[in-house]
Amino acid sequence: MGPSPSPPQPPPPLPATGRLLVLYASQTGNAMDAAERVGREAERGGCPAVDVLSMDSFDPSCLPGERSVVFVVSTTGQGDPPDSMKGFWRYLLKKDLGARWLEGLRFAVFGLGDSGYQKYNLPAKKIDRRLLQLGAEIIIEIGLGDDQHPSGYEGALDPWLLSLWESLNKANPSLLPRITDIINPNLNYLGDSKIEVIYYSCNDAPPDSVVSDSKKLIERARLMSPALKFHSDGEPQYMLKMVTNQRLTKEDYEKDVRHFELEDPSSAISYQVGDALEILPSQNPSAVNAFIERCNLDPDSYITV
């Protein structure tokens, strides 16, 4: 008998030089959206490996093993870091890390904040400074997204990303072999639209077609109320009184972020830690009618997409 074949070997780990890591800390989702955009653009530029992770799912002690990291960090409270950054930040502040701990790591920080607050973009500024103290090399200057900008944080993110890709490419062209696809996107590359919109008048729909099925759905959507939805699906229906509805943002701030409390839900619903509560909005019929009128649509037509 000949020697038994050796078991298949796992592929060798990709060298950290070929990977772009995007670490984000977000309280209400904007920094996550921005980080995902960074990741998507890097992939479009041909980056061999891109990972987009929330800071609390990355072990900070592994940071020295990385070569290129983009940090996307928002601000909450009064200049506070998002919850998902707290552990990471505590680790970075450890005294024994030393001024060479991050030698060989190149980084860039994009912050999301609101210049209406006194402590504008503070966590992003702090992490930028701390990474430098720990010996990391800056790729480009910190970018500061501002809710007060007419285009929101994207007003600063767009030009910042362009400089980021150019600087990364200068230092390591193999990281973005198709950089022109991000810097000068060829719109033909996107191809033709992949959706088709068909309008039917309500009388056009054959009786057993998808359109006639969707008639019921549309009628329900017009009257949309979560309670009705649950009722017609045969699922349990609970009415809970809201006892606190407190605005967390300033009155003159365009975003309306709220803290809600419901009256003793345990009397009506049995739930466990980790269960998700879904709060569905009701449609405002006058808003639906205004939309139909604005778009010059026939209120009795059906549309398939």
Ligand SMILES: Cc1cc2nc3c(=O)[nH]c(=O)nc-3n(C[C@H](O)[C@H](O)[C@H](O)COP(=O)(O)O)c2cc1C
């Ligand atoms: C309750 C609250 C507190 C905030 N505090 C600050 C602040 O102190 N400084 C700042 O620059 N921005 C502050 N912002 C603005 C946010 O950082 C900004 O809206 C950001 O886009 C939110 O990103 P996120 O959704 O990833 O958390 C605050 C926003 C909210 C809703």
